[in-house]
Amino acid sequence: MESERAILAFAALAQSTRLDVFRLLIAREPEGLPAGDIARHMSVPQNTMSTHLAILTRAGLIEAERQSRSIIYRAKLDAVRELAFYLVKDCCGGRPEICAPLIADLSPCCTPKNEATQEAVHE
Amino acid sequence: MESERAILAFAALAQSTRLDVFRLLIAREPEGLPAGDIARHMSVPQNTMSTHLAILTRAGLIEAERQSRSIIYRAKLDAVRELAFYLVKDCCGGRPEICAPLIADLSPCCTPKNEATQEAVHE
DNA sequence: TCCATATATCGAGTAATCTCGAATTATGGA
DNA sequence: TCCATAATTCGAGATTACTCGATATATGGA
Numbered sequence: 388m389e390s391e392r393a394i395l396a397f398a399a400l401a402q403s404t405r406l407d408v409f410r411l412l413i414a415r416e417p418e419g420l421p422a423g424d425i426a427r428h429m430s431v432p433q434n435t436m437s438t439h440l441a442i443l444t445r446a447g448l449i450e451a452e453r454q455s456r457s458i459i460y461r462a463k464l465d466a467v468r469e470l471a472f473y474l475v476k477d478c479c480g481g482r483p484e485i486c487a488p489l490i491a492d493l494s495p496c497c498t499p500k501n502e503a504t505q506e507a508v509h510e
Numbered sequence: 511m512e513s514e515r516a517i518l519a520f521a522a523l524a525q526s527t528r529l530d531v532f533r534l535l536i537a538r539e540p541e542g543l544p545a546g547d548i549a550r551h552m553s554v555p556q557n558t559m560s561t562h563l564a565i566l567t568r569a570g571l572i573e574a575e576r577q578s579r580s581i582i583y584r585a586k587l588d589a590v591r592e593l594a595f596y597l598v599k600d601c602c603g604g605r606p607e608i609c610a611p612l613i614a615d616l617s618p619c620c621t622p623k624n625e626a627t628q629e630a631v632h633e
Numbered sequence: 634t635c636c637a638t639a640t641a642t643c644g645a646g647t648a649a650t651c652t653c654g655a656a657t658t659a660t661g662g663a
Numbered sequence: 664t665c666c667a668t669a670a671t672t673c674g675a676g677a678t679t680a681c682t683c684g685a686t687a688t689a690t691g692g693a
Contacts, residue, residue, distance in 0.1 A: 390526065390529060390530070393523075393529065394523075394524055394525070394526060394529060397520045397521075397523040397524035397529070398520075398521075398524035398650095400516075400517075400520040401517055401520035401521035401524050402517070402650090402651085403513065403517060404651095406513060406516065406517060406520070407513070410600050413600040414600050416605075416608060421669080421670090422669075422670060422671090423668095423669060423670075431652095432652080432653055432654090433669085433670075433671095434652090434653065434654080434655090434670085434671075434672085435651080435652055435653060436670095437670060437671055437672085438651085438652085438653095438671090438672090439651095440670095440671095441671080441672095453659090453660090453670095455660070455661075455669095456659080456660050456661065456668060456669050456670085457660095457668095457669065457670085458669075458670065458671095464608060464611075464612065467597050467598055467612060468611075468612040468615050470594075470597060471593075471594040471597055471598065471612070472615070474590050474593060474594055475590055475594065477533045477536040477537050478536050478537070478539060478587065478590075482539070485539060485587065488591075489587065489590060489591040489594070490613070492591050492595070521680095525680090525681085527681095544639080544640090545639075545640060545641090546638095546639060546640075554682095555682080555683055555684090556639085556640075556641095557640085557641075557642080557682090557683065557684080557685090558681080558682055558683060559640095560640060560641055560642085561641090561642090561681085561682085561683095562681095563640095563641095564641080564642095576640095576689090576690085578639095578690070578691075579637095579638060579639050579640085579689080579690050579691065580638095580639065580640085580690095581639075581640060581641095634693100635692105635693085636691105636692090636693085637690105637691090637692090637693105638689100638690080638691085638692105639688100639689080639690080639691105640687100640688080640689080640690100641686100641687080641688070641689095642685105642686080642687070642688085643684105643685085643686075643687085644683100644684095644685085644686100645682100645683100645684100646681105646682090646683100647680100647681080647682085648679105648680080648681075648682100649678105649679080649680070649681085650677100650678080650679070650680085651676105651677085651678070651679085652675100652676090652677085652678100653674100653675100653676100654673105654674095654675100655672105655673080655674085656671105656672085656673075656674100657670100657671075657672065657673085658669100658670085658671070658672085659668100659669080659670080659671095660667105660668080660669080660670100661666105661667090661668085661669105662665105662666090662667090662668105663664100663665085663666085663667105
């Protein structure tokens, strides 16, 4: 990930409505939500939400798919991984001893209790 | 980490000079750099850089320590951990199967398999 | 105390962002 | 074709952010 894309992503998340939308869509993985539902969920006018969704999409954080008259939005979990990696990359580059504790702190929340969770849908 | 702090951090990083400064300071851990050196490094006027450093500090991403006439700035690695955790928290909450691959992808960069991977300080 | 160095704050001009009413485009059904 | 629904784009006013010259504050030394 180059810095220009990282800046787009950070700018997209630096706004309360958009951050809430992104977290909502992560919670709704993998079904996603249509644009109108998202606007109602956040109590924001429909056209204002459309602008926010366009910004999140342009930043690569979510993606859109038309389904009949609705447009379904979904979070792109890869983007989360890339952003987090971009943040820690510099210290990992030459100094794993600095970065390892960060990973150690992140891991516990995601350690699957059983091994039935090996494959994730991935492109 | 509550959302207001996350927004401050994202906004601070959503600007090219500040993102570069933050990454520079991560690379210079744990010694840090005085404000003037940072400004020269980025070819930015001293007072402009002071404003950027204040924004990064207010966001909790870096910290300042006076040392004689200089003020040394250092990256707060805890902030990286918190931000990354905030990003993945929602999927980790109920669905470790979604989040585990993210952690798996982050981990390899920090496993100190060969300790000969030291980076020469250059610039 | 006076001066030089190092950094922070103020003020103003410019640019970008946020918001939302109004108009536009796209889809599906009668 | 006409209509209703769903979403996007346009336009403008209000707010916020960026930049930098000028000025102010803080420290150390003579």
